């Protein structure tokens with residue numbers, strides 16, 4: 115179970131989170147937004163840590179989830 | 182004053198072989214007197230095998246090239262009798278600093294593990310490295326060892342036969358022919374031997390150029406490795422500053438792809454770049470300047486019948502992580518004992534195929550590491566630069582991102598996992614000394630473990646019984662009996678036993694582990710010896 119990427123809803127207050135995600139990008143240039151996204155990915159990846167889950171997450175984001 | 186790399190060390194001299202009525206046969210001919218060819222020749226000669234080294238030049242490496250030499254090659258050089266002068270002359274360093282734009286984002290201390298005879302790394306100019314090896318050749322000659330080095334002897338043709346190899350050699354006084362039972366081709370990345378045999382050398386070219394300059398300066402920069410990503414003095418590119426002995430500093434400046442190499446190499450163009458980096462008031466003198474495009478590639482096979490390729494001739498890596506000479510010395514370390522057993526008829530020729538398996542494994546590991554460093558240092562797309570910069574920005578604030586920063590991963594020996602010479606691991610011991618790994622050093626009172634393991638098969642027993650000598654299929658294995666109490670620091674226990682109460686290790690002449698078990702089991706160890714020598 116712990117080696118399995120969660121693809122069912124898992125965020126409490128989904129709308130709040132999404133608004134926060136947009137807000138942090140507010141007023142940024144495309145370049146600065148891209149940089150922020152990149153930093154965010156790395157911060158989140160470190161939080162996950164688990165290599166198997168990260169691999170599944172990369173595949174899921176590429177819309178090519180491995181079965 | 183002439184620099185050491187400007188003086189012929191082994192000038193051309195006419196040899197009787199040149200006047201022989203028919204080609205003289207030698208046991209082993211090594212082509213190329215770079216660090217790897219010299220290492221191979223010293224190794225063989227020390228063990229009594231007649232060897233002739235041919236080099237188209239007569240001097241040590243022009244300019245420095247390699248500067249970082251890691252612990253494992255230093256241990257190999259100890260076995261070859263020339264590690265000490267290198268460590269005495271070399272500069273030791275532990276601290277690295279990483280800069281991004283105009284800020285220092287973090288620094289690290291390598292904190293090398295205690296209880297090893299040799300440091301994690303030294304910095305030493307390649308010309309000194311080669312000089313000490315050539316001196317070792319002369320020392321062996323003085324002791325009557327069967328080793329010769331012939332300067333300005335350029336191999337210009339090669340012919341292969343089932344039981345020998347023929348070559349043509351050009352000299353200032355014309356050409357002559359030679360024969361050899363075996364040839365070790367260590368003729369560098371541009372290997373003429375490889376081209377003459379029509380073998381491919383495929384891989385990846387990194388579309389970038391690096392200015393490599395060695396400057397002599399009285400500077401009070403500390404003995405640290407400084408690496409800059411995107412510094413103000415070299416916008417959009419990278420830079421490196423590293424100390425060598427004699428007040429020589431290595432500077433690497435990334436220049437990009439579309440440049441005029443000849444123009445960039447001229448002092449009037451190099452000096453302003455260096456002043457921008459070092460400051461206008463620093464006085465320096467240029468010792469050597471060159472421009473490189475880096476590549477990562479290897480031959481498909483290193484063994485071609487009786488011609489064995491080693492070093493840059495067999496594989497080439499970009500210098501980030503200092504793996505060229507460091508891994509080349511591990512090639513000949515792996516090869517020479519096998520060749521000796523085959524030449525003595527104590528092992529089948531197929532033992533040499535394990536050289537291919539093991540060192541291709543090593544080369545692939547090095548290529549992987551060097552490619553990843555190069556990709557981090559010189560991002561090849563917009564998104565890879567965005568991610569790279571994100572790692573650097575985060576690393577300034579948070580520790581978690583620092584392991585992702587890759588300005589070169591330090592060279593460590595590869596473990597021959599899955600090698601056909603390994604016996605299954607039967608000890609519940611530490612992973613670092615599993616079959617296939619290079620033995621970790623450990624302190625033994627006033628001395629160290631590794632010097633006791635050189636050049637022969639050893640049965641290392643730790644708190645276990647075993648016969649003093651084991652003879653199996655022509656191979657003599659000598660016991661080294663130790664106890665955990667021989668090392669008060671307990672490093673021996675930690676590195677070889679872990680939680681196991683006792684252990685018996687079969688160790689190859691190149692100090693790699695072939696087998697290990699909790700106790701001596703005669704049948705198992707006899708089988709392990711046969712396996713480690715290609716006889717099973």
Ligand SMILES: Cc1cc2nc3c(=O)[nH]c(=O)nc-3n(C[C@H](O)[C@H](O)[C@H](O)COP(=O)(O)OP(=O)(O)OC[C@H]3O[C@@H](n4cnc5c(N)ncnc54)[C@H](O)[C@@H]3O)c2cc1C
Nearest residue numbers: 213215216217237247248249336369492493503505506507
């Ligand atoms: C800028 C730079 C930095 C580097 N930094 C490092 C580092 O820090 N650490 C590290 O480990 N490595 C480093 N390297 C790599 C290192 O220099 C090489 O891996 C090393 O020199 C390879 O040794 P070799 O003996 O295989 O080949 P070479 O040193 O190239 O020697 C080949 C020899 O063969 C001879 N030869 C060629 N053709 C013939 C012929 N036809 N007949 C007879 N002789 C011939 C040549 O004259 C030469 O002497 C660096 C390289 C560069 C360019």
